[in-house]
Amino acid sequence: MIKLTIDDKEVEVREGTTVLEAAKKIGIEIPTLCYHEALTPYGACRICTVEIIRKGRSGLSTACTYPAQEGLEVKTSSKKVKKARKLILEMLLARCPNVKKIKDLAREVGIEKPRFKLDDQECILCGLCVRVCEEIVGVSAIGFVSRGTKREVTTPYKINSDICLGCGACAALCPTGAIKIEDIEDLRKIPIWHTELKRKKCRICGEFFAPEVEIDFLKKKNTQILEEFFETCPNCRRKEIGNKIVASC
Ligand code: SF4
Ligand code: FES
Structure with a gap:
């Protein structure tokens, strides 16, 4: 078994568990768009981005593809994460300005109108x-x-x-x-x-x-x-x- 910390809560999971699954185990919800528990993770939408701190170094990664590791520290809503998620949603909204699901998620982080050139797609290439x-x-x-x-x-x-x-x-x-x-x-x-x-x-x-x-x-x-x-x-x-x-x- 592996022990890691997510948002200051300790969780113990089996080897092979992803950070997303580990977070779910302790009731921490991370937003997802391209993830389904019955399918191989693909890491396409990046909406599940979290901050990973390992051996004192911090970086951003997709929770649905990142394997849980001993001693890992994960932040799901740090300043860094919020900024990255906001940008991802802004880009998704520019691609799909008329898709309700994307509009709702973008609104949740305070985006009504993206700064980027608008397209009119419905597909976000989540796979x-x-x-x-x-x-x-x-x-x-x-x-x-x-x-x-x-x-x-x-x-x-x-x-x-x-x-x-x-x-x-x-x-x-x-x-x-x-x-x-x-x-x-x-x-x-x-x-x-x-x-x-x-x-x-x-x-x-x-x-x-x-x-x-x-x-x-x-x-x-x-x-x-x-x-x-x-x-x-x-x-x-x-x-x-x-x-x-x-x-x-
Ligand atoms: S059509 Fe596009 S958005 Fe819909 S499941 Fe396929 S890749 Fe994802
Ligand atoms: S849900 Fe993780 S990258 Fe899409």
């Missing part, structure tokens, strides 16, 4: 969508392209991805709402990924629900589950299970 697609869904339908100001997240060759399942895991994790899902009759559209997929019709209520390619993917991965399960929408599945429980009482 959560890329990581969830690769690490949890196991598909890698999207990725980063280009560098610098041209860097973006997109599908291969910026055309309709033939491997996107339309599962929506990316949209569920996107912190800014940049990924929109449109379910219209038998189609699921994800405009940002240039994706348009046919949806499956529920065998009970006749409503369209998940994309057919997603259902086929899940079927192949879960061969022990009955075919009927995949032909049924989540609402009807819940009702069927409920009815079975009532019938067996």
Whole structure:
């Protein structure tokens, strides 16, 4: 086990724990945008910046990627940290001046209007969508392209991805709402990924629900589950299970 101090509170954690996780353990909340506990930390947004004091030397680092170490002293809201976080938020707000989440975070540190040139992006390049697609869904339908100001997240060759399942895991994790899902009759559209997929019709209520390619993917991965399960929408599945429980009482 490792002992470190965060905001003057001592905490003991296992080797391999990050500073962010250690802080959480003692109830210290550090703001995050590109972090998710189920995914590999990426250190993209830098909003979790903290001050690390080690062997008398102090520096700034991202709490979500920094490993807890014996004797480390961490400050999560020192003058240095507040100044750095303010600048990061000012830059994010300049990039995404119309994204509510960013506006709210910026307002919390007193920024209404950034000093930098305004853009009109919705994506902050946090990479959560890329990581969830690769690490949890196991598909890698999207990725980063280009560098610098041209860097973006997109599908291969910026055309309709033939491997996107339309599962929506990316949209569920996107912190800014940049990924929109449109379910219209038998189609699921994800405009940002240039994706348009046919949806499956529920065998009970006749409503369209998940994309057919997603259902086929899940079927192949879960061969022990009955075919009927995949032909049924989540609402009807819940009702069927409920009815079975009532019938067996
Ligand atoms: S689309 Fe959303 S989840 Fe993906 S990188 Fe941009 S902000 Fe992050
Ligand atoms: S949450 Fe740590 S860098 Fe984004």
